[in-house]
Amino acid sequence: DSGVTQTPKHLITATGQRVTLRCSPRSGDLSVYWYQQSLDQGLQFLIHYYNGEERAKGNILERFSAQQFPDLHSELNLSSLELGDSALYFCASSVDSLLRGNTIYFGEGSWLTVV
Amino acid sequence: KNQVEQSPQSLIILEGKNCTLQCNYTVSPFSNLRWYKQDTGRGPVSLTIMTFSENTKSNGRYTATLDADTKQSSLHITASQLSDSASYICVVSGPDSSNTGKLIFGQGTTLQVKP
Numbered sequence: 001d002s003g004v005t006q007t008p009k010h011l012i013t014a015t016g017q018r019v020t021l022r023c024s025p026r027s028g029d030l031s032v033y034w035y036q037q038s039l040d041q042g043l044q045f046l047i048h049y050y051n052g053e054e055r056a057k058g059n060i061l062e063r064f065s066a067q068q069f070p071d072l073h074s075e076l077n078l079s080s081l082e083l084g085d086s087a088l089y090f091c092a093s094s095v096d097s098l099l100r101g102n103t104i105y106f107g108e109g110s111w112l113t114v115v
Numbered sequence: 116k117n118q119v120e121q122s123p124q125s126l127i128i129l130e131g132k133n134c135t136l137q138c139n140y141t142v143s144p145f146s147n148l149r150w151y152k153q154d155t156g157r158g159p160v161s162l163t164i165m166t167f168s169e170n171t172k173s174n175g176r177y178t179a180t181l182d183a184d185t186k187q188s189s190l191h192i193t194a195s196q197l198s199d200s201a202s203y204i205c206v207v208s209g210p211d212s213s214n215t216g217k218l219i220f221g222q223g224t225t226l227q228v229k230p
Contacts, residue, residue, distance in 0.1 A: 043218075104161065
């Protein structure tokens, strides 16, 4: 158990809908990262938050947004869903914003299926 | 162009045998290199982290090596067990990663250990 909690574990929704994925980082970790892993694809960086502030964006679509709350949990909002958004979405956390040699701990992921 | 290339794409070995997975990267400047193990449908779990000044790092039966001059890394698994069956992902921190989660992921090597 990495200590990073993601909900829901599985989600099936229709095209055009909106979903929210939730992440609780490890106790004491200030940085939260979101990654997307599509079938047969490598992990892709989406966005990074540190202590409530957005630090970096990757290849995140405009239909997607995220935020980190004062209690450090984070939510990834996916709207106007398309079939191609079906993927495994991972949240990860680390102690601070400087990766250096810090271990990044991944949650178990949220499986999103868009039908 | 993928900046982190892993080989082989897949590998089947017998239980008890050793194996070596390869990772070549073109990311520059380079900060650190990580190896992760990902069971099917689960979150990646960190095996090793190496900075550019480190040549080798061990974690139990897993030993990672790094040659920063040739931009190559390898992960050696000794006395394989059935539980080693997983995808092994090479992850590199580059110029955009020092303060963010913009890690660059390889496509992974899928290892199957057979009894």
